[in-house]
Amino acid sequence: MFDTFPLWPARASTTAGSVDALFIFLVALSALVSVAIFTMIVVFAARYRRRRGVVAEPIEGSTALEVTWSVIPLCIFVMIFVWGAVIYFKERTPPRGATEVYVVAKQWMWKLQHEEGQREINELHVPVGRDVKMILTSQDVIHSFFVPAFRIKQDVLPGRYTTAWFHPTKAGIYHLFCAEYCGSQHSGMIGQVVVLEPAQYQAWLSGGGAAGSMASNGQNIFQQLGCSTCHRSDTQGRGPNLVGLFGKPVQLEDGRVVTADENYIRESILNPGAKIVRGFKPIMPVFQGLVSEEQLNLLVAYLKSLSPSPSGAAGGPTVVPSGAKPQETKVQ
């Protein structure tokens, strides 16, 4: 699975190819520039080494040259910036309809759960050819989810969600590293991403023994915690109706409009007073410390399943365009 002395990392995602292309370009450019500078230094050093009777020629400088060697690099830099930014923009924008995996990091372990309900520790099974979106959070310190073969890395923070996505292109077993120093066993916080052919993946899924999907487990918690008493699926509830909420803009009491994304749902459960929906009273109790990160993930998955959009959980493939365009619906 791993070479004994590789000089290039495995390339197993769509991102990997585009990152490598820019990297190779920069290696070539750097080689060219350093060879040019080193050659000039060597040639000058040899050609103008001190000789008897030969004195240095006084030269003040040249504004034309200074401008040239400022402007040309600047133009090249702008090009590299744009190239790098385009890749990054794609890395940071999960495609619609991606399969979602919830990740909870803790010292020193990765806990993962698939939408379908399968739980894994330090291992992630995904099929070739499907977009996978990771929704990451940490129980303690900052960690970082790093899969070199996919060229992706995302810090995992306590108290909020971050996201990353990839599209595996090649079956195999790849390293999963924690890349942000997190204490004693930081270098032991490693795992594997197992990319399977779709058929094998289906076999793996059916053998997983998951007790229901995340959304259905989330619904159970929703009932147990009594959320459903106020958040009813009609207009009579004391809290907002949550059906179809995910991905939509929300009018707040203070006039702001925010998008109901994962972090909004998270905050509204843990600390409901932070953002009060217009027309409702701040009566919801605080759940900080009462629900675990895993339960919170289940709740988020359930609430997303109430919004039938491609990026939602178990809602199926009905197309509701607004759901996947939070950037545009977000005001201010």
Next chain:
Amino acid sequence: MATAALTAERENYLNQEYGIKSWLLTVDHKRIALLYLLSITFFFFIGGFFALLIRLELLTPAGDLVQADTYNKLFTMHGQVMVFFFLIPSIPAVLGNFLVPLMIGAKDLAFPRINLLSWYLYIIAGVLMLHCMLTGGVDTGWTFYTPFSTAFSNTKVIEAGLAIFISGFSSILTGLNFVVTIHRMRAPGMTWNRLPLFIWAHYATSIIQLLGTPVIAVTLVLVVLERALHLGIFDPTRGGDPLLFQHLFWFYSHPAVYIMILPAMGVVTEIVPCFARKRIFGYQFVAMSSIGIAVLGFLVWAHHMFVAGISLYAALIFSALSYLVAVPSAIKVFNWTATMYKGSITFSTPMLYAFGFVGLFTMGGLTGLFLAALGIDVHVTDTYFVIAHFHYIMVGGAVMGYLGGMHFWWPKISGRMYPESLGRLAALIVFLGFNLTFFPQFILGYLGMPRRYWQYPPEFQVLNVLSTAGSTILAVGYLLPMVYFLWSMRYGKVAPDNPWGASGLEWMTPSPPPTFNFDAPPVVDWEAYDYEHIPAPQEARSGG
């Protein structure tokens, strides 16, 4: 005492007074420079010792030489010692202290007593740091990231934080002293456009020290308060934000890189014209690029945080600004190279270090372009690629510059010549050892080896073995100069006033200089680097 034999003929700053008290209570900037030299050399070898232990642990994939917790303390304290107790004071506090007044024709710095105070603050900070290391150490990484440092680490975070807090004031006071001195104490005729570029570089550095260091001081106080009193500033369960710490930390710690590299650029800018016997190419562009780096350097901090959870648009802006700061660095490299054109070049030890600097800094700068490219940074940040990159800048650049400067001005400082052929040999060893140590780390990083790993997958071993082999060569290269500098204080040839035929006021006064620097106050009526009017180098006499 070696200095007695060395300076039998005339009175100078070394032989004017003897005894420990005359050193510990001195207000002479040259003596304070030597106090700093001793102290930072001490810390350099401590930090280097940690580095060797790190490299030895990484010789094998398994964590076997030291325990995981010990390893984490080793890289943390390697970073803290090297950054705060060696690199930041290195060139400014030693060479800058010695040379700033000499180069501008002043008797001393503007505030000699404050200068001594900054050394004492440094020593207090250093003693506290040593105490922290000897009584358990700290394991947060030199970056102190929250909430690990504030709520999870069981080590001496508060003590280490306070040590760095105090050392920061030493740095601020040095910067303050330089700014005032450069503004107020220049000799008649020493206009801004006649200043040696070493002075311009130190002026830019001092501005960063003055404006940036208070921010790290405040940040460390917040970490201490949060740890001791659980204020919740960086704690998300209390409405705080751990990313706020990273913003504050890098707001200082990115410009801090320029505190380390700008003075080294200043050194190289003195060495290259001297050994090419030519005026520097594009004086004003080199001077302004120092200021440009100091200003733009404050606007790029979040490029350390592209995967940390900042917004997409913030990342775009900080990436673009990072490319801007690369331009003045490129200008400098081109101007040094152009200065050699049609020169009359010799290859003494300082010039070899200058070549080494230009080569390694160029590599470090070019790999900075990789890291500023957002798409690539996501893959290589927090890997050995970053480690290699910043060591090319901070060791390949700053330390090469420091060693080049030490060789260049050693005759002035000590009154003695170092052995030239050994000097060249050491420069070569440092260059080769450095590249063998750090070049494999670029490859390791792209392969995906994360930084701060005590154990690692076996396929990374070959490159790690190469790196460790390089580090032992590098260690030899660093020990050699220390040995022959000490040797030269007794047995070196007596240095003439101007052994290199260099321009600049510091070469127009005896080696070593008298306590008040000049026998008569200098008046400057020539331009900087007027090598066409400077006589050829004087021969050194053999001493005894």
